[in-house]
Amino acid sequence: MTGRRAGRPLVPAYLSTGGVARPSRPHLERLSLLASARGAVPAGLPAAQLALLDALDGGSLTVVEAAALLRLPVSAVRVLAAELIDRDLVLARAPVPPAARFDPDLLKRVADGLRALKHP
16 A cells, blocks of 8 residues: 655644634734743644644744745734634744945944954
């Protein structure tokens, strides 16, 4: 007997979210950082939510990383994570903003200063 093909998941994504299409927390982004709240896990959580909690047990993950590990669409993981956040089982932090663009003049002055130190 051959195994299941790797292409299509066994359970459709809409079933893993219980048919919910939109997260209760719209600010949850693809690069939001998720971490387990380390609380007691209540009985009766759906399998997909338990899988997300297990994935977060080893440390923090972004929503995109969790989606890759669980082999679910990002939209489904956003729904799952929002439900766990609502139950105080997962903590979420906004994505780290991109760094401000460097000042080319400052960079040139630093490079000139380093050259001056090299050649006294």
